[in-house]
Amino acid sequence: MKIIAFLNNKGGVGKTTCSRTMAEYLSKVKKKPTLAIDFDPQCNFSHQYLKMEIDPASPEGLMPPIHPDFNPDDPDDTDWDGRSSIAEIFYGQGVVPYPTYIEHLDLAPGHADKLLAAEAVRKTEVVEKVHKQLTNFLNSPDVRSTYETVVIDTAPSKGPLTVSVIKAATHIIIPSVMEEQPVQGIYGMLQLWMQESLTREKNRPLQLIGILPNMFKQTRLHKDILTSLQDNTAIGKYIMPVKLSQRIVFAEIDSEDANPRSIFDFQGNHVAAQEANGWLEVMKDPLYFLKK
Numbered sequence: 237m238k239i240i241a242f243l244n245n246k247g248g249v250g251k252t253t254c255s256r257t258m259a260e261y262l263s264k265v266k267k268k269p270t271l272a273i274d275f276d277p278q279c280n281f282s283h284q285y286l287k288m289e290i291d292p293a294s295p296e297g298l299m300p301p302i303h304p305d306f307n308p309d310d311p312d313d314t315d316w317d318g319r320s321s322i323a324e325i326f327y328g329q330g331v332v333p334y335p336t337y338i339e340h341l342d343l344a345p346g347h348a349d350k351l352l353a354a355e356a357v358r359k360t361e362v363v364e365k366v367h368k369q370l371t372n373f374l375n376s377p378d379v380r381s382t383y384e385t386v387v388i389d390t391a392p393s394k395g396p397l398t399v400s401v402i403k404a405a406t407h408i409i410i411p412s413v414m415e416e417q418p419v420q421g422i423y424g425m426l427q428l429w430m431q432e433s434l435t436r437e438k439n440r441p442l443q444l445i446g447i448l449p450n451m452f453k454q455t456r457l458h459k460d461i462l463t464s465l466q467d468n469t470a471i472g473k474y475i476m477p478v479k480l481s482q483r484i485v486f487a488e489i490d491s492e493d494a495n496p497r498s499i500f501d502f503q504g505n506h507v508a509a510q511e512a513n514g515w516l517e518v519m520k521d522p523l524y525f526l527k528k
Protein backbone atom coordinates (compact mmCIF):
# COMPACT_ATOMS: atom_id res chain seq x y z
CA MET A 237 0.00 0.00 0.00
CA LYS A 238 1.35 3.41 -0.96
CA ILE A 239 0.81 6.34 1.37
CA ILE A 240 1.30 9.68 -0.32
CA ALA A 241 1.15 12.98 1.55
CA PHE A 242 1.13 16.59 0.41
CA LEU A 243 3.09 18.87 2.72
CA ASN A 244 4.09 22.49 3.03
CA ASN A 245 3.86 24.45 6.25
CA LYS A 246 2.66 27.49 4.32
CA GLY A 247 -1.05 27.68 3.58
CA GLY A 248 -2.66 28.36 0.22
CA VAL A 249 0.00 26.61 -1.88
CA GLY A 250 -2.21 23.83 -3.24
CA LYS A 251 -1.92 20.96 -0.73
CA THR A 252 -5.66 20.34 -0.79
CA THR A 253 -6.01 20.89 -4.55
CA CYS A 254 -3.15 18.47 -5.27
CA SER A 255 -4.45 15.89 -2.75
CA ARG A 256 -7.78 16.05 -4.48
CA THR A 257 -6.34 15.77 -7.97
CA MET A 258 -4.25 12.75 -6.95
CA ALA A 259 -7.11 11.02 -5.10
CA GLU A 260 -9.53 11.57 -8.00
CA TYR A 261 -7.01 10.43 -10.58
CA LEU A 262 -6.40 7.15 -8.75
CA SER A 263 -10.06 6.41 -7.96
CA LYS A 264 -11.98 7.95 -10.84
CA VAL A 265 -9.56 7.57 -13.73
CA LYS A 266 -7.60 4.49 -12.65
CA LYS A 267 -10.45 2.84 -10.70
CA LYS A 268 -8.12 1.84 -7.85
CA PRO A 269 -9.39 1.58 -4.27
CA THR A 270 -8.21 4.80 -2.67
CA LEU A 271 -8.52 6.25 0.83
CA ALA A 272 -8.40 10.03 1.23
CA ILE A 273 -7.41 11.28 4.69
CA ASP A 274 -7.97 14.84 5.85
CA PHE A 275 -5.40 15.67 8.54
CA ASP A 276 -6.05 19.41 8.46
CA PRO A 277 -8.31 20.87 11.20
CA GLN A 278 -9.68 23.23 8.54
CA CYS A 279 -11.27 20.19 6.87
CA ASN A 280 -11.19 21.62 3.31
CA PHE A 281 -10.45 18.21 1.79
CA SER A 282 -13.39 16.60 3.65
CA HIS A 283 -15.67 19.36 2.50
CA GLN A 284 -15.12 18.34 -1.13
CA TYR A 285 -16.81 15.00 -0.56
CA LEU A 286 -19.00 15.29 2.55
CA LYS A 287 -21.47 17.79 3.89
CA MET A 288 -19.47 18.69 6.98
CA GLU A 289 -21.38 20.09 9.96
CA ILE A 290 -20.67 22.90 12.39
CA ASP A 291 -19.50 21.45 15.69
CA PRO A 292 -21.63 22.84 18.55
CA ALA A 293 -18.67 22.24 20.89
CA SER A 294 -16.52 24.62 18.81
CA PRO A 295 -18.62 26.78 16.50
CA GLU A 296 -15.63 27.73 14.36
CA GLY A 297 -14.87 24.13 13.57
CA LEU A 298 -16.36 21.40 11.42
CA MET A 299 -17.15 17.79 12.19
CA PRO A 300 -18.26 14.92 9.95
CA PRO A 301 -21.97 14.20 9.43
CA ILE A 302 -23.64 11.03 10.71
CA HIS A 303 -22.14 8.04 8.94
CA PRO A 304 -24.47 6.28 6.45
CA ASP A 305 -23.79 2.92 8.17
CA PHE A 306 -24.69 4.19 11.64
CA ASN A 307 -27.76 2.54 13.10
CA PRO A 308 -28.73 3.81 16.57
CA ASP A 309 -30.94 0.71 17.09
CA ASP A 310 -28.03 -1.65 16.50
CA PRO A 311 -26.61 -2.81 19.85
CA ASP A 312 -23.12 -2.74 18.30
CA ASP A 313 -23.49 0.98 17.65
CA THR A 314 -24.55 2.07 21.16
CA ASP A 315 -21.12 3.38 22.16
CA TRP A 316 -20.74 5.27 18.89
CA ASP A 317 -22.13 8.78 18.31
CA GLY A 318 -22.44 7.99 14.60
CA ARG A 319 -19.63 10.27 13.41
CA SER A 320 -16.18 9.06 12.49
CA SER A 321 -13.17 11.18 11.66
CA ILE A 322 -9.51 10.32 11.23
CA ALA A 323 -8.96 11.97 14.64
CA GLU A 324 -10.55 8.92 16.33
CA ILE A 325 -7.07 7.37 16.10
CA PHE A 326 -6.06 9.68 18.96
CA TYR A 327 -9.00 8.59 21.11
CA GLY A 328 -8.59 4.83 20.74
CA GLN A 329 -11.71 4.53 18.62
CA GLY A 330 -12.19 2.92 15.24
CA VAL A 331 -12.15 5.02 12.08
CA VAL A 332 -15.00 4.18 9.70
CA PRO A 333 -14.27 5.77 6.30
CA TYR A 334 -17.18 7.34 4.41
CA PRO A 335 -18.04 6.45 0.84
CA THR A 336 -17.91 9.42 -1.57
CA TYR A 337 -19.69 10.24 -4.82
CA ILE A 338 -16.69 8.72 -6.61
CA GLU A 339 -16.96 4.96 -6.76
CA HIS A 340 -13.50 3.85 -5.66
CA LEU A 341 -12.84 6.72 -3.28
CA ASP A 342 -13.44 6.60 0.49
CA LEU A 343 -12.75 9.43 2.89
CA ALA A 344 -11.61 9.54 6.49
CA PRO A 345 -12.64 13.14 7.18
CA GLY A 346 -11.18 15.65 9.60
CA HIS A 347 -12.75 16.85 12.82
CA ALA A 348 -11.54 20.34 13.72
CA ASP A 349 -11.73 20.16 17.49
CA LYS A 350 -10.23 16.69 17.83
CA LEU A 351 -7.40 17.34 15.37
CA LEU A 352 -6.57 20.66 17.05
CA ALA A 353 -6.38 18.88 20.41
CA ALA A 354 -3.83 16.43 18.99
CA GLU A 355 -1.88 19.27 17.36
CA ALA A 356 -1.73 21.13 20.69
CA VAL A 357 -0.10 18.39 22.77
CA ARG A 358 3.32 19.33 24.11
CA LYS A 359 4.33 16.76 26.75
CA THR A 360 6.98 14.54 25.20
CA GLU A 361 5.24 11.24 26.02
CA VAL A 362 1.96 12.43 24.52
CA VAL A 363 3.65 13.89 21.44
CA GLU A 364 5.36 10.55 20.87
CA LYS A 365 2.01 8.77 21.09
CA VAL A 366 0.46 11.18 18.58
CA HIS A 367 3.38 10.56 16.23
CA LYS A 368 2.69 6.83 16.18
CA GLN A 369 -1.09 6.68 15.83
CA LEU A 370 -1.42 7.29 12.10
CA THR A 371 1.22 4.68 11.30
CA ASN A 372 -0.61 2.18 13.52
CA PHE A 373 -3.94 2.88 11.85
CA LEU A 374 -2.49 2.55 8.35
CA ASN A 375 -0.78 -0.71 9.33
CA SER A 376 -4.06 -2.30 10.36
CA PRO A 377 -4.99 -5.37 8.28
CA ASP A 378 -8.38 -3.86 7.43
CA VAL A 379 -6.89 -0.77 5.84
CA ARG A 380 -4.09 -2.69 4.13
CA SER A 381 -6.47 -5.17 2.54
CA THR A 382 -9.00 -2.56 1.40
CA TYR A 383 -6.93 0.20 -0.21
CA GLU A 384 -4.13 0.33 -2.73
CA THR A 385 -3.23 3.96 -2.10
CA VAL A 386 -3.81 6.44 0.71
CA VAL A 387 -3.70 10.16 -0.08
CA ILE A 388 -3.20 12.48 2.90
CA ASP A 389 -3.88 16.21 2.95
CA THR A 390 -2.12 18.04 5.78
CA ALA A 391 -2.34 21.20 7.84
CA PRO A 392 0.02 24.11 7.16
CA SER A 393 2.20 23.33 10.18
CA LYS A 394 5.28 21.53 11.41
CA GLY A 395 3.52 20.31 14.55
CA PRO A 396 2.66 16.81 15.83
CA LEU A 397 0.01 16.20 13.12
CA THR A 398 2.46 16.87 10.29
CA VAL A 399 5.18 14.82 11.96
CA SER A 400 2.81 11.88 12.34
CA VAL A 401 2.03 12.09 8.61
CA ILE A 402 5.74 12.14 7.77
CA LYS A 403 6.24 9.06 9.95
CA ALA A 404 3.39 7.18 8.27
CA ALA A 405 3.98 8.14 4.62
CA THR A 406 5.83 6.17 1.97
CA HIS A 407 5.94 9.14 -0.46
CA ILE A 408 5.70 12.91 -0.08
CA ILE A 409 5.18 15.80 -2.48
CA ILE A 410 5.78 19.44 -1.57
CA PRO A 411 3.54 21.73 -3.61
CA SER A 412 4.66 25.33 -3.62
CA VAL A 413 3.89 28.64 -5.20
CA MET A 414 7.05 30.23 -6.63
CA GLU A 415 7.05 33.09 -4.13
CA GLU A 416 9.27 33.89 -1.17
CA GLN A 417 7.16 32.64 1.75
CA PRO A 418 6.00 29.33 0.30
CA VAL A 419 9.56 28.65 -0.84
CA GLN A 420 10.66 29.08 2.82
CA GLY A 421 8.09 26.37 3.57
CA ILE A 422 9.94 24.04 1.18
CA TYR A 423 13.09 24.31 3.28
CA GLY A 424 11.17 23.50 6.46
CA MET A 425 9.63 20.41 4.88
CA LEU A 426 12.95 19.22 3.43
CA GLN A 427 14.40 19.46 6.93
CA LEU A 428 11.62 17.29 8.37
CA TRP A 429 12.06 14.81 5.53
CA MET A 430 15.81 14.54 6.16
CA GLN A 431 15.31 14.13 9.91
CA GLU A 432 12.80 11.37 9.33
CA SER A 433 14.99 9.67 6.72
CA LEU A 434 17.81 9.38 9.27
CA THR A 435 15.69 7.41 11.73
CA ARG A 436 13.63 5.32 9.27
CA GLU A 437 14.08 1.58 9.02
CA LYS A 438 16.11 0.88 5.86
CA ASN A 439 13.37 -1.33 4.37
CA ARG A 440 10.76 1.43 4.64
CA PRO A 441 12.34 4.52 3.08
CA LEU A 442 10.42 7.79 2.82
CA GLN A 443 10.58 8.84 -0.79
CA LEU A 444 10.45 12.53 -1.61
CA ILE A 445 8.74 12.57 -5.01
CA GLY A 446 9.52 16.21 -5.40
CA ILE A 447 8.58 19.83 -5.20
CA LEU A 448 5.61 20.66 -7.43
CA PRO A 449 5.38 24.28 -8.63
CA ASN A 450 1.70 25.24 -8.41
CA MET A 451 -0.35 28.30 -9.38
CA PHE A 452 2.45 29.18 -11.74
CA LYS A 453 2.17 32.42 -13.67
CA GLN A 454 4.41 33.53 -16.51
CA THR A 455 5.67 36.47 -14.47
CA ARG A 456 9.23 37.57 -13.83
CA LEU A 457 8.87 36.69 -10.12
CA HIS A 458 7.65 33.12 -10.66
CA LYS A 459 10.10 32.38 -13.47
CA ASP A 460 13.08 33.78 -11.52
CA ILE A 461 12.29 31.87 -8.34
CA LEU A 462 11.73 28.63 -10.28
CA THR A 463 15.04 29.05 -12.12
CA SER A 464 16.93 29.79 -8.93
CA LEU A 465 15.49 26.66 -7.27
CA GLN A 466 16.33 24.54 -10.32
CA ASP A 467 19.89 25.90 -10.25
CA ASN A 468 20.30 25.26 -6.52
CA THR A 469 22.62 22.27 -6.12
CA ALA A 470 20.85 20.99 -2.99
CA ILE A 471 17.27 21.45 -4.18
CA GLY A 472 17.34 21.49 -7.99
CA LYS A 473 17.10 17.71 -8.33
CA TYR A 474 13.84 17.66 -6.39
CA ILE A 475 11.96 20.17 -8.57
CA MET A 476 9.47 18.13 -10.59
CA PRO A 477 9.71 18.52 -14.37
CA VAL A 478 6.05 19.61 -14.52
CA LYS A 479 4.05 22.44 -13.04
CA LEU A 480 0.45 23.44 -12.54
CA SER A 481 -0.45 26.90 -13.81
CA GLN A 482 -2.74 29.36 -12.14
CA ARG A 483 -6.10 28.33 -13.63
CA ILE A 484 -9.42 29.54 -12.37
CA VAL A 485 -11.06 26.15 -12.90
CA PHE A 486 -9.13 24.72 -9.90
CA ALA A 487 -10.80 27.31 -7.70
CA GLU A 488 -14.16 26.90 -9.42
CA ILE A 489 -14.43 23.17 -8.76
CA ASP A 490 -13.96 23.86 -5.02
CA SER A 491 -17.49 25.17 -4.78
CA GLU A 492 -20.11 22.82 -3.37
CA ASP A 493 -22.43 22.98 -6.37
CA ALA A 494 -19.69 23.04 -9.01
CA ASN A 495 -20.58 21.25 -12.20
CA PRO A 496 -18.48 19.43 -13.25
CA ARG A 497 -17.04 18.59 -9.83
CA SER A 498 -13.78 16.93 -10.76
CA ILE A 499 -10.94 18.16 -12.94
CA PHE A 500 -11.16 14.76 -14.65
CA ASP A 501 -14.73 15.49 -15.78
CA PHE A 502 -13.41 18.08 -18.19
CA GLN A 503 -12.66 17.17 -21.77
CA GLY A 504 -9.14 15.87 -22.32
CA ASN A 505 -8.28 18.95 -24.36
CA HIS A 506 -9.12 21.35 -21.52
CA VAL A 507 -5.82 23.06 -20.59
CA ALA A 508 -6.16 22.46 -16.83
CA ALA A 509 -7.17 18.82 -17.31
CA GLN A 510 -4.20 18.40 -19.63
CA GLU A 511 -1.84 19.83 -17.06
CA ALA A 512 -3.25 17.65 -14.29
CA ASN A 513 -2.89 14.60 -16.52
CA GLY A 514 0.61 15.69 -17.49
CA TRP A 515 1.65 15.87 -13.85
CA LEU A 516 0.23 12.42 -13.14
CA GLU A 517 1.78 10.95 -16.30
CA VAL A 518 5.19 12.10 -15.06
CA MET A 519 4.45 10.34 -11.80
CA LYS A 520 4.35 7.05 -13.72
CA ASP A 521 8.09 7.23 -14.14
CA PRO A 522 9.43 4.44 -11.92
CA LEU A 523 11.59 7.07 -10.28
CA TYR A 524 8.46 8.63 -8.93
CA PHE A 525 5.52 6.67 -7.78
CA LEU A 526 2.78 5.29 -9.98
CA LYS A 527 3.38 2.04 -11.83
CA LYS A 528 2.85 2.21 -15.59
Ligand SMILES: Nc1ncnc2c1ncn2[C@@H]1O[C@H](COP(=O)(O)OP(=O)(O)O)[C@@H](O)[C@H]1O
Binds near residue numbers: 253452484
Ligand atom coordinates in the same frame (compact mmCIF):
# COMPACT_ATOMS: atom_id res chain seq x y z
N1 LIG B 1 -3.29 25.74 -9.95
C1 LIG B 1 -4.23 26.52 -9.39
N2 LIG B 1 -4.84 27.50 -10.09
C2 LIG B 1 -5.76 28.30 -9.52
N3 LIG B 1 -6.19 28.21 -8.26
C3 LIG B 1 -5.63 27.24 -7.49
C4 LIG B 1 -4.63 26.35 -8.00
N4 LIG B 1 -4.27 25.51 -7.00
C5 LIG B 1 -5.01 25.86 -5.92
N5 LIG B 1 -5.82 26.90 -6.20
C6 LIG B 1 -6.75 27.61 -5.30
O1 LIG B 1 -5.98 28.31 -4.35
C7 LIG B 1 -6.55 28.22 -3.05
C8 LIG B 1 -5.56 27.54 -2.10
O2 LIG B 1 -5.31 26.22 -2.55
P1 LIG B 1 -5.36 24.98 -1.54
O3 LIG B 1 -5.22 23.75 -2.38
O4 LIG B 1 -6.56 25.08 -0.67
O5 LIG B 1 -4.03 25.25 -0.71
P2 LIG B 1 -3.58 24.66 0.72
O6 LIG B 1 -4.31 23.39 0.93
O7 LIG B 1 -2.09 24.49 0.59
O8 LIG B 1 -3.92 25.72 1.73
C9 LIG B 1 -7.85 27.44 -3.24
O9 LIG B 1 -8.89 28.35 -3.37
C10 LIG B 1 -7.65 26.65 -4.52
O10 LIG B 1 -8.86 26.42 -5.21
Ligand SMILES: [Mg+2]
Binds near residue numbers: 251253280389
Ligand atom coordinates in the same frame (compact mmCIF):
# COMPACT_ATOMS: atom_id res chain seq x y z
MG1 LIG C 1 -5.54 22.85 2.52
